[in-house]
Amino acid sequence: MSPQRRKPVRLSARAKDVASPIGLMLLILVAWELLVRLLEVPTFVLPPPSEIVAEIYTDRAIIFGHLEVTLVVVVSGYVLAAIVGFGLSVTIVYSKSFRRGVLPLIVASQTIPVIAIAPILVIWFGYNIAPRIIITALVAFFPLTVSFVTGLQALEAEFINFFRSLNANGYQIFLKLRLPAALPNIFGGLKVATTLAVIGATISEWVGASAGLGHLMFLDTQQINTTRVFASLVVLGLVGMAFFALVGLVEKLFMPWVYGRSHLRWLPWRRAAKERLAGAKEARTRAN
Numbered sequence: 001m002s003p004q005r006r007k008p009v010r011l012s013a014r015a016k017d018v019a020s021p022i023g024l025m026l027l028i029l030v031a032w033e034l035l036v037r038l039l040e041v042p043t044f045v046l047p048p049p050s051e052i053v054a055e056i057y058t059d060r061a062i063i064f065g066h067l068e069v070t071l072v073v074v075v076s077g078y079v080l081a082a083i084v085g086f087g088l089s090v091t092i093v094y095s096k097s098f099r100r101g102v103l104p105l106i107v108a109s110q111t112i113p114v115i116a117i118a119p120i121l122v123i124w125f126g127y128n129i130a131p132r133i134i135i136t137a138l139v140a141f142f143p144l145t146v147s148f149v150t151g152l153q154a155l156e157a158e159f160i161n162f163f164r165s166l167n168a169n170g171y172q173i174f175l176k177l178r179l180p181a182a183l184p185n186i187f188g189g190l191k192v193a194t195t196l197a198v199i200g201a202t203i204s205e206w207v208g209a210s211a212g213l214g215h216l217m218f219l220d221t222q223q224i225n226t227t228r229v230f231a232s233l234v235v236l237g238l239v240g241m242a243f244f245a246l247v248g249l250v251e252k253l254f255m256p257w258v259y260g261r262s263h264l265r266w267l268p269w270r271r272a273a274k275e276r277l278a279g280a281k282e283a284r285t286r287a288n
Contacts, residue, residue: 047227055231062216063228063235069212070201071239073129077136077204078197081144082190084137089148090174103149110142115203122208132204132212139200140193147189151182184258187251194243198236 029049035041036048043051056063088106092099114135121131155178163173205214213232220228252259 044224044226047230051227052230052234055227056234059228059231063213063231066211066213066216066232067235067239070205070214070236073132073136073201073204073212074197074239074243076129076133077200078140078193080133081137081140081193081197085141085144085189086148086186089145089152092149093152106142106145114138114200115207118204118207127208127210131208132201135204136197136200139203140196143192143196144189147185147192148182151185151189152178154185155181183251183255187247187255191244191247191251194247195240198240198243202236 033048033050036046047055088102092103117138118131118135121134125131125134159177159181160173163177168176201212202214202217205212206218209215213236217229217232220226220232
């Protein structure tokens with residue numbers, strides 16, 4: 001099949017992948033709107049989607065002002081969880097004694113509800129952003145660590161022996177073999193942790209916070225402002241989806257051997273490099 005024929009087929013497949021979830025979401029929203037209107041459900045119980053969208057626009061200054069605080073907590077907690085999780089996973093993989101002592105403690109720590117730890121962290125660190133970042137990191141930490149350890153351990157001994165036969169040291173084996181082989185698991189954990197970081201930041205703002213969407217939702221719940229609670233939930237959901245998509249894009253950048261380089265054609269530097277390559281080929285053709 002020629003490239004001209006492949007391109008429309010590829011575009012139509014992508015259009016279907018995008019249209020299916022959008023169509024389903026629109027169907028759910030229309031049914032929600034109609035049922036709420038027909039059954040005359042009170043707004044403080046379940047507001048219709050149209051009023052939620054109007055609330056986002058009307059109170060955009062308040063909602064997005066609190067969103068800025070939440071974003072700082074989400075990103076900071078996510079980065080902290082990724083750094084600590086990666087460091088622990090490398091130590092767990094390379095140290096048997098550390099793995100035997102620490103890994104059971106990491107698993108056991110997940111049985112403690114994070115919401116129960118929040119007041120203790122507020123007592124230790126005060127009413128500032130530090131407890132919220134720690135709570136967010138704790139929520140996102142476990143899946144990151146498990147995926148990192150699984151990826152780093154999922155390497156057959158034959159590949160390591162082959163690298164050793166080429167006189168590769170431990171650093172070279174890790175950087176050029178073990179780490180690239182673990183990237184699918186690593187990015188799988190990173191993508192799962194994006195949504196968990198948003199959840200953790202929201203929970204952390206219920207305790208010991210004076211700003212943030214979680215704090216705003218807590219106040220609106222007490223005031224029975226259900227419409228703005230749903231508006232905050234919608235904004236948080238969009239943030240989680242955007243964060244997930246961003247990490248997915250980074251995954252494609254770091255793993256072109258899995259996804260192919262065709263996914264990166266829209267990037268500015270990819271287009272510029274392609275244009276330079278085409279210009280060089282044309283110059284060589286004219287010279288010949």
